[in-house]
Amino acid sequence: MAEALANYLWPWLAYLSVGLLQCVLLLLVPFVGAMFFVWVERKVSARIQDRLGPTRCGGKFGWLQLLADGLKLITKEDLRPGDADAVLFRIAPYISFCASFAALLALPFSNGWVAQNLDVGVFFILAVLGLEVFGVILAGYASASKWSLFGAMREAAQVVSYEVPLGMCVVVPVLITGSMNLVTIGQMQAGFFTQWLVFHDPFTFITFWVYFTCATASVNRAPFDLAEAESELVAGFHTEYSGFRWLAFFMAEYGSMFAVSGLAAILFFGGWNGPIPITSMLGLTPENGPVLAWIGNLLGLFNFIFKCVLGVTFMVWVRWTLPRLRIDQVMQVCLKYCTPIAAVMFLGATCWTYLLPGGVGLRAMPYAQRYVTSAPADAAAELDRIATTRVARGGE
Amino acid sequence: MGPINWHTFFFYLYALVACGFAVAVVISTSIVRMALYLIVALGATAGLFFLAGADFVGAMQLMIYVGGTLVLLIFGVMLTAQGPLVSLRTTGGDWIVAMLLAGCLAALLIPAGLTVSSWHTGHPVTTAEKDAQDVQTVLVSTTIAHGVPTAGGLPDADSNGIPDKQPITAAPLGMGLLGARVDKLGDVPEALRPGMSGYLLPFEVISVHLLVVLVGAAYLARSKRRAPNR
Numbered sequence: 001m002a003e004a005l006a007n008y009l010w011p012w013l014a015y016l017s018v019g020l021l022q023c024v025l026l027l028l029v030p031f032v033g034a035m036f037f038v039w040v041e042r043k044v045s046a047r048i049q050d051r052l053g054p055t056r057c058g059g060k061f062g063w064l065q066l067l068a069d070g071l072k073l074i075t076k077e078d079l080r081p082g083d084a085d086a087v088l089f090r091i092a093p094y095i096s097f098c099a100s101f102a103a104l105l106a107l108p109f110s111n112g113w114v115a116q117n118l119d120v121g122v123f124f125i126l127a128v129l130g131l132e133v134f135g136v137i138l139a140g141y142a143s144a145s146k147w148s149l150f151g152a153m154r155e156a157a158q159v160v161s162y163e164v165p166l167g168m169c170v171v172v173p174v175l176i177t178g179s180m181n182l183v184t185i186g187q188m189q190a191g192f193f194t195q196w197l198v199f200h201d202p203f204t205f206i207t208f209w210v211y212f213t214c215a216t217a218s219v220n221r222a223p224f225d226l227a228e229a230e231s232e233l234v235a236g237f238h239t240e241y242s243g244f245r246w247l248a249f250f251m252a253e254y255g256s257m258f259a260v261s262g263l264a265a266i267l268f269f270g271g272w273n274g275p276i277p278i279t280s281m282l283g284l285t286p287e288n289g290p291v292l293a294w295i296g297n298l299l300g301l302f303n304f305i306f307k308c309v310l311g312v313t314f315m316v317w318v319r320w321t322l323p324r325l326r327i328d329q330v331m332q333v334c335l336k337y338c339t340p341i342a343a344v345m346f347l348g349a350t351c352w353t354y355l356l357p358g359g360v361g362l363r364a365m366p367y368a369q370r371y372v373t374s375a376p377a378d379a380a381a382e383l384d385r386i387a388t389t390r391v392a393r394g395g396e
Numbered sequence: 397m398g399p400i401n402w403h404t405f406f407f408y409l410y411a412l413v414a415c416g417f418a419v420a421v422v423i424s425t426s427i428v429r430m431a432l433y434l435i436v437a438l439g440a441t442a443g444l445f446f447l448a449g450a451d452f453v454g455a456m457q458l459m460i461y462v463g464g465t466l467v468l469l470i471f472g473v474m475l476t477a478q479g480p481l482v483s484l485r486t487t488g489g490d491w492i493v494a495m496l497l498a499g500c501l502a503a504l505l506i507p508a509g510l511t512v513s514s515w516h517t518g519h520p521v522t523t524a525e526k527d528a529q530d531v532q533t534v535l536v537s538t539t540i541a542h543g544v545p546t547a548g549g550l551p552d553a554d555s556n557g558i559p560d561k562q563p564i565t566a567a568p569l570g571m572g573l574l575g576a577r578v579d580k581l582g583d584v585p586e587a588l589r590p591g592m593s594g595y596l597l598p599f600e601v602i603s604v605h606l607l608v609v610l611v612g613a614a615y616l617a618r619s620k621r622r623a624p625n626r
Binding site: 012015016085087088118119120123124126127128130131133134137138140141142149152153156160 | 402426428429432435451452454455456458459462463466467469470473474
């Protein structure tokens, strides 16, 4: 895109403006996303508790409530406790926000619509989302309040533990597709919904549920929201925050909820591919020109965002349905249930992919072949031989 | 305005941030702030890796080093939330020893860094040259499906200073660890190729080593049960 724009502008300006455009588009996700999801959360929680939720602001369904909330938070006074470590207290919310925002950089929103098409997208997102906890710990420390410190320490223990099963769950789709590039993983699930990795084999199906549990815990949502347990810790790590800094924590939380839901959508639910391949049936593919491909991508974008919203709504539903766990129960869920189940699913998926006859799990083979196509002919032939014998063995 | 080479710009930016915060780590007296500065310095180093096109190493840097500093931060918080360790003062003797050690390291590293023969070709690689390289290095071959970017090797900024597409680094590394040196397939003579096992042996040795460490840690950390009194 920068190359195309460079024909009309100075090259340095083209590069800069394309970068800024991508950043602004991505910033919309935590900003607008947080506003929308707060409204969803209020309505869903109200319905679950047999209430109506916001109804008046903006007429029907209280849809303007989100704007009212935002205005209220921006105009609040920015308070700071006297004993607080001023610098750390000020920057802590922005560290959380930056981490959750940076994760969106590598998340493809449609076929090829990604700010940075990293070859290690999955890994990058996991690494960056893990950094969100820094903001929480610094906030807890800098607030000079025992509630905040308790909340931060709980959060640290929780996040460090849950990174293990989360990583193991993410490895399973990577293993099956043979790539850590999220665009490639999405492209390999093109077609009907049976191509989605969640339906690839029974192990991936269970892996998805373990992933979602761990993801909920790692973004610090109920029933794993011990860091902000209202009944014990006032408000946990953000007890002393108000106004825009508090809003930054919340945007970080909703941004990372969106990011882990998006990761789940791409890894398990086909990303931008709908359940029925309507776009390729209508011919909205790159072969038919850039305009049709763009329309196809736009439909893919709607697909992807719908899946993400579904994931976040699911998290909201879980939050208002299940009671909060105790800290020992949180650790138990991680170490006694999630980690062993994830390990077994990993082994099972490996066996399913590589031991079952009939080329069931050979999806990764074309990807491996790319790397030897221009190599000496016998190496490519060797891979071909492996592939064909495995298919032939299945045919017997 | 003249052309700005964004690669150079960001290199200096990240390098400045990394060095500046590294100095801040030394100067600061609060453990928690030191940990924060260390995180920023290490994060800027990760940015340098991303800039050099080493996605995988950059993500590793974020995961292992920046993520590992988390534990340091937690210990810092636990030690200094209250109590006498809030402020750490370095004495004169410590400064001298530290300067001596750091000076030795710098004396080793700076000449080493400056005498590397050539980091890159020094001029923008033309398409024809790139194609010629590709045949040898096999990093780039075909474009699968709908235009997945497949530029290989180092990202060369073109004459306008606009960086090329992202390179692919992870897959050849992974294949190398699994025993297939896809980058060297063309180099090795025919007779030696079956024995070219990449980094499979070191990989396995490290895996077993880590497993032993894991079991050892679990053994040391488990709660000791006393033998029942008879």
